[in-house]
Amino acid sequence: xxxxxxKYNAGNIKSVDNTLRRFGIAPVLTDNAELLAKADRVLxxxxxxxxxxxxxxxxxxxxxxxxxxxxxxxxxCIGQQLMCxxxxxxxxxxxxxxxxxxxxxxxPRKHEDKVPAMGWNSLHGLASPLFAGISDGEFxxxxxxxxxxxxESTIATTEHIVSYSAALNKDNFYATQFHPEKSGSTGEKxxxxxxxx
Amino acid sequence: MGLAKRIIPCLDVKxxxxxxxxxxxxxxxxxxxxxxxxxxxxxxxxxxxxxxITASHEGRKTFAETVTRIAAEINIPFTVGGGINELADVExxxxxxxxxxxxxxxxxxxxxxxxxxxxxxxxxVCVCAIDARLEDGQWHCYLNGGRLRTERKxxxxxxxxxxxxxxxILFTSxxxxxxxxxxxNEALAMLADTLSIPVIASGGAGKKEHFRxxxxxxxxxxALAASVFHFGEIDIRELKAYLKEENINVRI
Numbered sequence: 411x412x413x414x415x416x417k418y419n420a421g422n423i424k425s426v427d428n429t430l431r432r433f434g435i436a437p438v439l440t441d442n443a444e445l446l447a448k449a450d451r452v453l454x455x456x457x458x459x460x461x462x463x464x465x466x467x468x469x470x471x472x473x474x475x476x477x478x479x480x481x482x483x484x485x486x487c488i489g490q491q492l493m494c495x496x497x498x499x500x501x502x503x504x505x506x507x508x509x510x511x512x513x514x515x516x517x518p519r520k521h522e523d524k525v526p527a528m529g530w531n532s533l534h535g536l537a538s539p540l541f542a543g544i545s546d547g548e549f550x551x552x553x554x555x556x557x558x559x560x561x562e563s564t565i566a567t568t569e570h571i572v573s574y575s576a577a578l579n580k581d582n583f584y585a586t587q588f589h590p591e592k593s594g595s596t597g598e599k600x601x602x603x604x605x606x607x
Numbered sequence: 608m609g610l611a612k613r614i615i616p617c618l619d620v621k622x623x624x625x626x627x628x629x630x631x632x633x634x635x636x637x638x639x640x641x642x643x644x645x646x647x648x649x650x651x652x653x654x655x656x657x658x659x660i661t662a663s664h665e666g667r668k669t670f671a672e673t674v675t676r677i678a679a680e681i682n683i684p685f686t687v688g689g690g691i692n693e694l695a696d697v698e699x700x701x702x703x704x705x706x707x708x709x710x711x712x713x714x715x716x717x718x719x720x721x722x723x724x725x726x727x728x729x730x731x732v733c734v735c736a737i738d739a740r741l742e743d744g745q746w747h748c749y750l751n752g753g754r755l756r757t758e759r760k761x762x763x764x765x766x767x768x769x770x771x772x773x774x775x776i777l778f779t780s781x782x783x784x785x786x787x788x789x790x791x792n793e794a795l796a797m798l799a800d801t802l803s804i805p806v807i808a809s810g811g812a813g814k815k816e817h818f819r820x821x822x823x824x825x826x827x828x829x830a831l832a833a834s835v836f837h838f839g840e841i842d843i844r845e846l847k848a849y850l851k852e853e854n855i856n857v858r859i
Contacts, residue, residue: 428678432679530653532858
């Protein structure tokens, strides 16, 4: 299978790359529109800050390239946030607008509400073939300070301060706020499911 | 339910092999870091920490190679530390595939290192490790693996590290480390109740109850241990089942 990883300035791709290699897949890391368009699957992972990442994508017209992809696409962490309509990060940034959600920052209500949300949290309301074989309450690994509220594209929720979108899906676009590549056997199963969609 | 409390085995690595010190001396060999890490991951460890205790330049190169091997094989987050003196060390280890780095003496000597790491890679990669010993009612921070005492106090330094951009505090009580009579729960609670970033308890685990107490009395977000896991005294699966029974939110 031909898997492409979107190359951009918030791409922490090492662990995604390692996971795919354990599956026997050698992904190609690219910002080339043609290579991205013809891949069987596209991964859009990342860790970083939304406004700088959006600027980078727009400068290279990768925003249009990503929006026009027709094969299954999986955004991870900041990838999910960038696929939403808008993010409050960096003073407010218009994002790719694939999902009809606005990304906002966690607002702690008490001292135990730590931000960033870092660690393992349980997945609920699983409603997608992406989660085939995954049980309600299984844990995934999250690291983030901003989140997408529950919206009509939500296919999994989790709870930290509020209940929010752990994963989103619209048409061929999928995204997880958590890091499947760091979520043990649960995460590997989710990535395998994505490759089999 | 929210975020689960984390159980973190810590592996000291020297020349590509794991070792564990008791009270920072008396090293005993305990195996291959990659194999051990995989075994812990399978057993339910939530994260792993690998500390490079090699001092030499050659040793540090070996460690980066070990980190690359670990990253290729392990599917849970892991932190690496030991011998990190400057941003270039952080860069090398993150590029090798580590998820986070733990800084200790270098940060205490040059606190700006924490700002630099947070600005460059984000707070989430920066764990500030603090070794402290309770002496005459004061928690003194120590340098160089507990060999050199400073006048910095635990809470004050932890707060500064947080303000500079550390994403987590890993607090080791030198009074409790290796003694196996429980974590420094009072000091932990003081840290956890003051800081807004997660606190990892370290030093003193001997029984399952000690983990429970670190969470319920010490308010820690995660608990680290080494020898009780390495020598099979506590099985991580059993530990988590026990914690769950004690109504602590853990990943099973």
